[in-house]
Amino acid sequence: MLNRPNHSMSQSFSALLNSIREGGYILYARHAEATVGSDLPNLNFYDCATQRNLSDRGRSQAVTYGEEIRRLNIPIMYPVITSPFCRNIETAQLAFGEQSFQIEPFLIDIYRLSRPLNPWEQVRILNQLHSVLETQPSPGRNTVIIGHSFPRGVGLGRIPNMGTVIVKPFGQRNGYQIAAQLSLGRLTSFGV
Numbered sequence: 107m108l109n110r111p112n113h114s115m116s117q118s119f120s121a122l123l124n125s126i127r128e129g130g131y132i133l134y135a136r137h138a139e140a141t142v143g144s145d146l147p148n149l150n151f152y153d154c155a156t157q158r159n160l161s162d163r164g165r166s167q168a169v170t171y172g173e174e175i176r177r178l179n180i181p182i183m184y185p186v187i188t189s190p191f192c193r194n195i196e197t198a199q200l201a202f203g204e205q206s207f208q209i210e211p212f213l214i215d216i217y218r219l220s221r222p223l224n225p226w227e228q229v230r231i232l233n234q235l236h237s238v239l240e241t242q243p244s245p246g247r248n249t250v251i252i253g254h255s256f257p258r259g260v261g262l263g264r265i266p267n268m269g270t271v272i273v274k275p276f277g278q279r280n281g282y283q284i285a286a287q288l289s290l291g292r293l294t295s296f297g298v
Contacts, residue, residue, distance in 0.1 A: 119296055122272070122286055126180055129246040131285065132239060132273040133180075135171065136255045136265040137189070137197040139164035145191075154192035164193070165200055167268040167290055172201030174293050175250075183247035189213035189254060197268075198252045210251070212238065217254045219261065228260075235261055239282045242275045266290070 140158040185208040198207035243249040268290040
């Protein structure tokens with residue numbers, strides 16, 4: 107079950123950073139900036155030429171993201187989880203290392219939410235998302251997911267390139283809470 111942000115709970119960024127350093131959060135990040143256009147109709151996950159890929163700016167964003175996570179001493183559970191799109195894999199590799207990722211096919215469904223879907227299919231995808239966001243990481247660690255943005259008002263909503271939604275999972279069937287949503291610019295000033 108999705109618990110919307112509780113504004114009365116408004117903990118300071120400093121307090122949130124201290125909590126994240128203790129582990130127990132999911133950092134759901136949208137991939138870095140990709141080239142303009144669309145994935146080709148014959149999209150093939152094994153052929154990056156059929157997909158939108160990271161721009162030079164996006165590559166820089168991904169490197170900065172990883173540097174900031176390390177600078178802030180945020181403990182990460184490896185491997186980092188990523189969508190099978192080349193832009194997501196490259197984001198994960200640039201931020202966390204060449205071999206430090208695991209592909210999660212379910213994240214393709216998140217991408218599909220931006221397309222016309224039957225209502226029951228959207229509900230199925232969102233129910234699976236809730237299950238993922240209720241999954242607690244290993245003690246003392248945080249899960250990082252390099253995924254996609256959502257349509258406005260659906261799932262975690264619109265996420266800017268390399269933006270991060272910080273989620274506090276409470277365990278399977280116990281829900282989760284959105285603790286914060288940070289742009290890359292806000293993350294770089296986080297804890298300063």
